Amino acid sequence: MRQFLAVVAFTLLTIGFFAGYSNFGIPQIEPAPPPKEEKLDLSSMTMDQFIALGERLFNGKGTCTLCHNALGRAPMLGTIADAVPKRLKDPRYTGEAGDIEEYLIESLVEPSVFVVAGFGKKGTNDTESPMPDVSGGSIGLSEAEVAAVVAYLQDSGGAEVTVEIPQDIDEEGDDEEEGEAREAVNDPKKLMAMFTCDACHMINGVGGDVGPNLSKIGANRDRAYLRRAILDPNAEIATGFEADMMPADMGEQIYVKELEVLVDYLAGLK
Amino acid sequence: MNRPRHMKTGTRLAIFGLFVALVTLTLAGFDQFGVFAAESESAVDAAASTGYGPAPKLTADDYPTIAGVNSRVAVWVFAQLHLWFAAFVLAVPIFVFIIEAIGMRTRDKRYDDMAYEFIKVTITAYSLTAILGGLLIFALILFYPHLITYLSTIFKESMFYYALLFFAESAVLYIYYYGWHWLQGGFKKWVHLTLGLMLNAVGTTLMLLANAWLTFMMSPAGVDAAGVFSGDAWAAIHNFLWNPINIHRFVANIAFGGSIVGAYAAFKFLTATAEKERAHYDWMGYNANFIAICALLPLPFAGYYLAAEIYAYSQQMGITLMGGIFAWLFIIQAVLIGTLFLSANYYLWCGMGRSDGAKRYTKYIKYIAIVLVGAFLVWFTPHTLVLTNEELKSLGGPHHTILGPLGIMPAKNTAVNLMILFTALSFMFYRRANKIATVSWVKAGNAVQVALYSAGIVNIMFLGIYHGYFTNTVYKVAASIPQVLTTLVIMVVSITLDSFIYRGAKEVGPLRWGRIPARAQYALFLLAVSFTWLMGLMGYIRSGIRQHWHVLDIMRDASPDAFTPTLGYAANVVSVAAIIFMAMVIFVFWIAQVGSNKTLPAGYWKE
């Protein structure tokens, strides 16, 4: 029994040491919280505020400083005004940008179009960039946010700021904000109105005709198909219609529960 | 005379029937992969009509809560406990199989007895693995229903095979264990060994399938950007990080399993009363430590390969891993790995006391110790920590002010290689301790050994320093491959050379198993505890680098727990889980022992 207790004490001591070291031996850094959509009110923003927004995004949500820093993981962006004209003249350049603004936007959303020499993914001979598309999944900057970052890059890189503050973009941020505050809705008809489905879809004689008539949709479409048609409309396109017409961001706004209500309702239309 | 022979044939037939049935079951698991692969061509265009939806976009409301229960911690602890036990029950049969085979070859019954004793311990652990797996799934369904639903739609088929393999594993394990004494000698022994092989085949396949789930979450494949599944299950399983994790886990599990049975032997040694028993458990502890070291040596390479692949998959995730806040975690990892190497070596040094000839080597040990500690300190040195700006401010700069230059990768690689090399050297001394070479060219042979090690060490240091400090960033990692090759060449050549030098060598005296101080047993406990804790820590980082994603870039974690906790917090969760695990392990060992206890209550039963 004595041996047993000694071993138990030894084990606890060892674990205690590891825990103690992790708590007190190294700095306790509070990691940045997950990025949140910022509420953008672009209509009343000055250019300086817009550039400041770009800077915030650059250091925060954009995670640009993870790579663009003094450690040589990615090119520094402080001399963009000088660098970009050279890039555009580079024989390897195959993109479509004609000026600094276009080049920057292209660098952000299609990084692999031109890869700065020596910075490509290993083994791809500088044809593939390790930088993610900043509007894609992992970073997810909206169009307006990309514009703000470009404004900041122009400003801090010594170039003239040519970006204009977008006015007509329907900011996702706003919807998200108001989406967070509202209660889930259980009535499918209300949901159809709320998400303006009825503006495009006709059901039993009521509604618009931009999209397919849904009066009998449940007769030959199952629930999985309907769910996908709402969340990812371009996954497949209804015959006779074109892609990109139905808004693809419905999923951002519709709660999971509401989605089921809608799907139930549509599946019942026979 | 004829009748018994007939019965024997009957038994043989029965065994073979069983064997065929199990092989078919096992192959069914593999075959399925073939089918998946064949499906993949048509799957792409079939995807549109397969009816899979995109990954759901969740809000905080989609996560059920139970007052007073932190759902993340609950899932975390169950997952970790399940992983520990699973690693243990999958690892032990691997070396039990090898030990059994050694026993069959050498006809030394001690090996067979040891193998049996190891497997005895896993039986209870196996039930606990299953129970904990059930609790884990229960917790996931309870707290993360949408995540588990999404993953299940993708792994639907493989889940079925997972269950099937699990039953196969149970069946084989029980036959393997309960049939141990029955299937002895000649042909029967071969049948038994074959069962062991099957046990491992099934177990490993099981692990590979489980790994597919977690690697899918890190490097999703077989789905589009919205998470719509193409229907190609093999693509989802065989995702980018699957094999790197498979390799690292497979090796780490063996080391972990070895360390746990080492602790078992150590405890039995400490509590043994008879001399013979002490000798037996000393020998068992030695073998367990040997297994742990063998698996420990390749681990750093497997680890760097894994990290490099993570980096290759996503530079962002790679930097989060090695340069972000998790960089400090690698400092903790270094402390643990240093502890592992030091305790394994310390145990070897203590073990030299078993031989009367060891005196000749003890004077070198302090130098090995110095190198190990030095290498450990270099590995332990943090370098660049790239953080978000707020994090940077709270730390006061990305570089460690004084130690910066020692923190870079080439320096660490150099340190790791030296650590491995000197552990190999410790081991060589241990092997030599009880022998006196008789070949005529001993002197020359030893000189070659010294030259070999010296040249290798110089080469490793040179490569590290040259590439680390005199070339540009892009070439910094170039040193690692020649360094690793140097280490491997030295190990192979020196072991081969030594076996020639000591061919027909005289023994100084019989090895005195059992003549080892009690503190050496504590080195074995330290090994087991450090391994356990390290595994918990690394499990955390593996999950943690996904940050606020359930499935990287595809399914966001919208729960209130999506934030990354501080390392101290994570360490505390790991510590509590480790204590629970240790308590359960003690229970497992105790149960294994209770089976052989007999109480004869006088006058209780009717005569």
Ligand code: HEM
């Ligand atoms: C002697 C060196 C090493 C030891 C003893 C070691 C040990 C371990 C152990 C025990 C695990 C848990 C395995 C499991 O969950 O089944 C693990 C996982 C892991 N290790 Fe290592 N490791 C070593 C080197 C490294 C290095 C150098 C790296 C990266 C730079 C690394 C990265 C990881 C990662 C990312 C995981 C999580 C993957 C998983 O859950 O399986 N390891 N390691």
